[in-house]
Structures are given as structure tokens and as C-alpha cells.
Amino acid sequence: xxxxTVCIIGNGDMGLRLQELLSKGDFRIMTxxxxxxxxxxxxxxxxxxxxxxxxxxxxxxxxxDCDTRCRKETVLATTTANxxxxxxxxxxxxxxxxxxxxxxxNPFEEKYLVQIVKGLxxxxxxxxxxxxxxxxxxxxVARLEETPGFIxxxxxxxxxNEAAVMYSAKLATIEDIDRMMKVCVNWPMGPFEFADSIGxxxxxxxxDSLSQQLGPKYLPCFLLRKMVHAxxxxxxxxRGFYNYAK
Amino acid sequence: xxxxxxxxLGAGVMGHGIAQVCAQAGYQVNLRDIRDExxxxxxxKIRQFLAGSVERQKMSQMEADNILGRxxxxxxxxxxxxxxxxxxxxxxxxxxVKKDVFRELDRLCREDTIFASxxxxxxxxxxxxxxxxxxxxxxxxxxxxxQLMRGIEVIVHDRTSRETLETMVELCKKLGREPGVCKDSPxxxxxxxxxxxxxxxxxxxxxxxxxxxxIDTALKAAYSFRMGPFELRDMVGLDVALASTSTxxxxxxxxxxxxxxxxxMKVKAGELGRKTERGFYEYQPRGG
Numbered sequence: 001x002x003x004x005t006v007c008i009i010g011n012g013d014m015g016l017r018l019q020e021l022l023s024k025g026d027f028r029i030m031t032x033x034x035x036x037x038x039x040x041x042x043x044x045x046x047x048x049x050x051x052x053x054x055x056x057x058x059x060x061x062x063x064x065d066c067d068t069r070c071r072k073e074t075v076l077a078t079t080t081a082n083x084x085x086x087x088x089x090x091x092x093x094x095x096x097x098x099x100x101x102x103x104x105x106n107p108f109e110e111k112y113l114v115q116i117v118k119g120l121x122x123x124x125x126x127x128x129x130x131x132x133x134x135x136x137x138x139x140x141v142a143r144l145e146e147t148p149g150f151i152x153x154x155x156x157x158x159x160x161n162e163a164a165v166m167y168s169a170k171l172a173t174i175e176d177i178d179r180m181m182k183v184c185v186n187w188p189m190g191p192f193e194f195a196d197s198i199g200x201x202x203x204x205x206x207x208d209s210l211s212q213q214l215g216p217k218y219l220p221c222f223l224l225r226k227m228v229h230a231x232x233x234x235x236x237x238x239r240g241f242y243n244y245a246k
Numbered sequence: 247x248x249x250x251x252x253x254x255l256g257a258g259v260m261g262h263g264i265a266q267v268c269a270q271a272g273y274q275v276n277l278r279d280i281r282d283e284x285x286x287x288x289x290x291k292i293r294q295f296l297a298g299s300v301e302r303q304k305m306s307q308m309e310a311d312n313i314l315g316r317x318x319x320x321x322x323x324x325x326x327x328x329x330x331x332x333x334x335x336x337x338x339x340x341x342x343v344k345k346d347v348f349r350e351l352d353r354l355c356r357e358d359t360i361f362a363s364x365x366x367x368x369x370x371x372x373x374x375x376x377x378x379x380x381x382x383x384x385x386x387x388x389x390x391x392x393q394l395m396r397g398i399e400v401i402v403h404d405r406t407s408r409e410t411l412e413t414m415v416e417l418c419k420k421l422g423r424e425p426g427v428c429k430d431s432p433x434x435x436x437x438x439x440x441x442x443x444x445x446x447x448x449x450x451x452x453x454x455x456x457x458x459x460x461i462d463t464a465l466k467a468a469y470s471f472r473m474g475p476f477e478l479r480d481m482v483g484l485d486v487a488l489a490s491t492s493t494x495x496x497x498x499x500x501x502x503x504x505x506x507x508x509x510x511m512k513v514k515a516g517e518l519g520r521k522t523e524r525g526f527y528e529y530q531p532r533g534g
Contacts, residue, residue, distance in 0.1 A: 104468040113468035140467035144456040151456055151464040155475075158446040159439055162502065172428040172435050180426035180435045184389045184397035188470040191439060217501035 001073065001125060003027070003046040003133040009062060010034050010051030014079065018051060018103060021112060025137035034062070039069045047075045047133060049101065056084055060091050067092040075126055077101040081153070083209065085146045086119035095121035099130050103139075104152060107197065108188055115150045116143045148209035156194050157206040163191035164221040167241075174241050196240035200227045247358065247413045253278060253330040255347065257288025257319070260364055261336035263392030266292045268334075269316040271421045277319050278326035285319040292317065295393060327355050332417070334386060336364040344368060345376040352377045360410055362386035366437060367493055370430040371403040381407040384414050387434060398423045403430040432497035441494045441503055444487070447475030448506035458526045476526040480519035484512045484526075487519075 005028040008015050019031050030045070032038035034052055042048050048066045052058045063076050070076065076098045078088055089098035100117025114134050118127050127143060134141050144151055163177055172180075178190020195203055204225060210218035227233070227240065234240035250273065254265040257279040265277040265288070279285045296310040320326050327333055333351055335344065348361060355361075361383045363373055374383035385401025398418045402411055411427065418425035428434045433441060447461045456464075462474020479487045488509050495503040512518070512525060519525030 106468055106470060108470045111467065113464055115464060140463055142456065142460040142464035142467075144450075144460060145454060147450070147453070147455045151450065151461055152468050154450065155443060155446045155461075155465065156469075158502070159442050162439055162442045166431075166435070166438065169431075170429070171431050172426065176426035176428070177435050177439075179424060180397050180399060180428075181439060182397075183424050184395060184399070184426075184436045185440060186472055194469075215501070 001046075001129045003075065003129055005045050005047075006030070006133075007032065007038065007041045007045035007048045008051060009038055009042070009048060009066070010053075012051065012053070014103070015051040017105075018049065018079075021103075021139065022137045025133070027133075027137070042066050042069045042074075043071065045070065045074055047077060047130070049077045049079065051079050054081065056082075056087075059084070060088055063088055063092055063098065067094060073097070075099060075129060077130065079103060081150070083146050083148050083150075085117045086121065089119045089121055095119070096123040097126055098122060099126050100146065101130060101134070102150060112139045113152070114139050114141045115152065116141050117146050117150060118143065119146050148213050149206040153198070153202070153206045154210060156191075156198065157203045157210070158218070160191045160195040160198075160203050161207055161218070161221050161224065163195075164223045167192075168221060168223045192241035196234035196242055196244075199234045199236060200224060200240055201233050204228050247331070247360070247409060249331045249360075249413065249417050250274065251330045251332075252276070253327045253333045254336060255279075255326070255333060256336035256338075257285050258336065259390060260388060260392060262288035262291050263390075264334055264336055264364065264388055265317055266295065266313070267392055267421055267423075269313045273316065275317045276326045276330065277317055278321065278323060279319075280321060282321055285321060289314075289317065289319045323350065324354050327351055327359070329356070330359060332360045332362060334362045334364060336388075339365060339367055341368045341372060344373055348373055348377050348383075352379065358382070360384065360413060362414065364388055366434075367432075367490075370401045374403050374405065380405040382410050384410050385430065385434070386414060386418075387436075389436075396422075396424050397436075398425050399434045399436060400425045400427045401430050401434055402427065433494050437490070438494065438498075441491055444475045444479060445491065445502065445504070445506055448479075448508055451476075452507050479509070480525035480527055480529075482519070483521055484509060484518045488513045 008019055008031045019029055022029055030041040032041050050062045052062050059078055066076055078100055081102055085100040089095035099122050102115040104113045116130055131141055142151055174192045178192050181187040181190045204220045207218050207220040232239045235244055238245035252268050252273050253276040254261050255278050257277050265275045269275045299305045300307050300310050363385055366387055370385040374380040384406050387399035389395035400414050415425045450456050458476035462476050465471045465474050488505055491505045517524045520529050523529045
């Protein structure tokens with residue numbers, strides 16, 4: 001199965017950026033607003049990419065609607081960053097054709113990484129077709145079985161959690177911890193810089209979800225939870241581990 | 247306190263590099279190892295490194311000669327530490343050997359000489375308390391290769407004096423290095439956080455979530471890490487990796503540091519990474 005016609009549903013910033021990104025491949029790309037009637041576009045697509053706001057009910061509604069309008073071989077992809085792929089897939093009549101395609105923009109370079117998330121019922125063919133499609137568009141891909149935080153958030157949240165434990169214990173300052181990771185082992189950012197740019201709330205959500213699925217070693221450091229309570233969510237609120245309000 | 251003269255103990259990979267950086271910054275350095283050929287080998291590598299710098303026009307022949315002229319190789323411990331302001335210890339990573347050496351240094355050195363250990367794995371507190379000058383004892387953890395890596399972890403224990411810390415931070419800056427201060431604890435800052443980063447990658451492989459290639463690709467493509475956890479583990483050697491993770495697990499006594507099963511199995515299989523041409527990945531034979 002080969003993907004040549006793509007329909008992106010949802011025209012927020014992300015939808016537009018994905019359209020631009022995917023236009024590097026030789027595809028026919030159609031973009032539709034959520035509130036528009038996308039029936040015709042969806043019915044001609046080999047792959048529908050849902051870029052609705054990150055709300056489970058909303059995403060489920062779009063996917064169920066596409067399920068009724070698309071050809072039976074069309075792949076339905078969700079951009080969700082949450083572990084909802086299996087659940088969203090099960091709400092459609094084609095769970096083997098539903099897949100997660102989560103896009104992360106590299107903060108330092110003009111490139112993306114797509115985490116291809118295989119739900120419990122997603123078929124290998126669907127994974128393979130999605131991978132080939134994305135590689136034709138020139139983006140890097142990483143395949144994974146659905147897991148809390150996927151690959152990226154899971155690794156980064158775990159590092160942030162340990163760094164928060166070290167800072168809470170007053171072993172070292174925020175600045176020294178970040179600087180050492182950058183100058184001693186060439187990390188692109190220190191753990192606290194990662195935390196502030198990803199969002200402390202998102203880090204805590206990932207850790208909560210990991211600890212629920214995989215055990216107490218992922219429980220968030222209490223400092224992180226207090227920061228969420230205080231509204232110190234990182235760059236987006238002007239205050240996280242660093243103060244941005246200047 | 248002002249540092250003018252430094253003794254570096256151990257002329258191995260770390261020791262000779264540290265001696266070179268100190269001499270390049272203008273300090274007089276005694277480079278000491280236990281046998282002549284070890285000292286000569288260390289100084290030979292410094293000479294080679296400097297010759298390379300001259301060739302690439304990074305420095306003049308005269309500068310290179312002056313740097314070498316500031317380094318004196320020797321094997322006699324008493325002579326090596328006589329009249330130095332700072333001893334940087336970079337010998338074998340064995341706590342008992344290190345403690346013995348520091349006890350002897352305690353007798354041989356001036357009372358105000360600062361002792362710094364370049365250990366990455368041993369307790370600064372334990373070494374400091376083996377001397378009669380715990381307030382003058384500090385950790386100075388360099389990264390490999392010392393000539394090129396800009397960061398130094400400065401490790402204090404409960405009794406390190408403020409003056410000793412300030413002297414060391416100042417010295418790092420004069421050496422053109424960036425210090426980061428950390429209280430004595432297993433893995434300090436960098437190795438402790440690296441363990442988590444490695445382990446979390448390897449755990450996902452153990453759980454069947456993703457393959458090494460996908461995990462490495464994700465971290466490199468999304469965040470510009472230069473290498474992924476599996477590639478780095480293979481490069482360093484999986485036996486070394488397992489020993490390091492096991493030490494952290496034993497000393498920090500937390501689940502996060504538990505050695506992943508895939509690492510244990512690779513070591514059992516003798517697949518130790520690049521050096522055996524097979525680890526998490528396969529490699530072409532060298533020169534083959």
C-alpha cells in the first residue's frame with residue numbers, strides 16, 4: 001500500500017506547518033478546517049492526518065467521522081501526544097488502520113522527528129506505509145509501541161525528575177547542573193532548560209502516567225508538583241526553573 | 247589562596263591531559279607516576295599533542311616548547327609534591343590505594359597544600375577523612391579528553407572550606423574551564439544524570455517498546471543529541487557501562503539505577519560494543 005494523497009484535518013499552526021513540511025514529498029495534500037465539511041477531501045485520501053486540539057473527545061469525534069467517510073483502506077492518523085492511540089483506534093471500525101504520528105520540531109535545527117505510535121490493534125502494514133510516506137517527505141521517524149510519554153517525553157521527563165531530586169537535595173544549583181550537562185557531555189540543553197521549554201505540567205503528567213503504568217520509580221519529585229501548584233509551568237508562564245519575566 | 251605550582255599524580259589518559267592543560271595556562275607542573283616509562287609515555291603524548299597543535303598552526307613552536315618546559319616528569323613522590331600548592335590525584339580508581347597515597351601526601355606536603363582528587367566514582371568524603379586536612383580536600387572531576395573538554399565538576403564534602411572551594415573555582419577559570427559545584431554524592435552531577443538517560447532508553451528496549459535504532463534516532467533528530475544512548479554505550483563498552491550502572495544502583499539504592507536486562511545479557515554474551523565489533527549494533531572490523 002502506498003500513500004500519495006493526504007488530507008490534513010485541523011488548520012491551527014500545527015496543521016499549517018505539517019502541510020508545509022509534507023509538501024516536500026511528492027504528495028497531493030489537502031487541508032481542511034475542523035469546522036468545514038471535509039467529507040469530499042477525506043474520501044479521496046490514502047491517509048487522513050487529524051490535527052485537532054489535544055482533547056480526547058474531539059479527536060475521537062473526528063476519527064469516527066472520517067471512518068464513515070473514507071475508503072476502507074485509508075489510514076487514519078492521530079497526532080496526539082498522549083497514550084490514546086489504542087483507545088481512539090478502537091472507537092473506529094478500522095482499528096488496524098489507525099496509527100499515531102506525533103510530530104516534534106527540533107528546537108535547534110529546521111527538522112522534525114515523527115514518533116510512529118503503534119496501537120495494540122494497529123497492523124504492521126499500516127506502520128510500514130506510514131514510515132515510507134514520512135521518509136519520502138524527508139522527515140526522521142522512530143517507531144514504538146504505544147507507551148506513556150512515547151520515547152522523547154519518557155526519557156526527558158525521567159532525566160528532569162532526577163535533576164529535580166538533586167536540586168531539591170541541594171547537591172548543586174540549577175545553573176551548574178544545566179551547564180555541566182552541556183559542557184561536559186555536549187547535551188544540547190540542560191535538564192532544567194528542557195523542563196522549562198516542554199512545560200512542567202507536561203513533565204508531571206508524563207511522570208504520573210509512567211508511574212501508574214510502570215511503578216513508583218517514576219513518581220514525580222515533589223518539587224515538580226509544587227511548581228505546577230504555583231503555576232510555574234516554564235517558559236509559557238514566564239516562570240519555571242528559570243525566571244523569564246524580564 | 248594563590249596557586250603557582252601543581253603536582254599531577256598519575257600520567258595516564260587523564261593525568262597527562264590535566265598536566266598539559268595546567269602547563270598551557272602557565273603553571274609549573276610536576277607530573278609523577280610510579281615508573282619511568284609511565285612518566286615518559288605521558289610526556290610523550292603531551293609532546294605529540296602539542297606538535298599536532300603547532301602543525302595546525304594553533305600555536306607556535308616556541309609556545310609548545312615553553313609549555314613542555316613547564317612540565318617536569320618524575321617518579322619520586324616526595325620530590326614531586328615538595329613545595330607545590332596543589333596536588334591533583336589521577337591514579338587508579340581504587341579507594342584504598344587512593345587513601346594510602348593521600349595519607350602519605352599528608353606527611354610529605356606543606357600544611358596549606360590543597361588535595362584534589364580526579365575520581366569519578368569514589369567518595370570525596372572518605373578520602374578527605376583519611377587525611378588530617380579535610381578542609382583542604384576537594385574533588386576535581388575532569389572529562390576525557392581533558393585537553394578538549396571544557397567542564398570540570400568541583401566536588402565539596404561537608405568539611406571542605408570556603409577558601410578551598412573558591413581557590414578551586416578560580417583555578418578552573420584560569421585553566422579556561424567551566425566549573426560546576428556539586429556536593430559529594432554518587433555520580434556527582436553528570437554521571438548520575440547520564441545513567442538515567444541511558445537506563446531509560448535501554449528500559450524501553452527491554453520492555454519491547456522500541457528498537458535501539460528508533461530510540462537513538464528519536465533523541466538525535468528531535469533534540470540534537472550527538473549520539474543516542476545505545477550508540478554511546480557501545481562506544482564506551484558495555485562491560486564498563488554495566489559496572490558503572492551497578493555502582494550507581496548499589497550506592498544510590500534506587501530503582502532508577504537498576505541495570506537494564508539487555509545490558510546484563512549483552513555482557514554475558516561477550517558482546518561488549520565496538521571493541522568486540524558487536525554490541526547493540528554491529529560494527530565492521532577495524533582496518534578490515
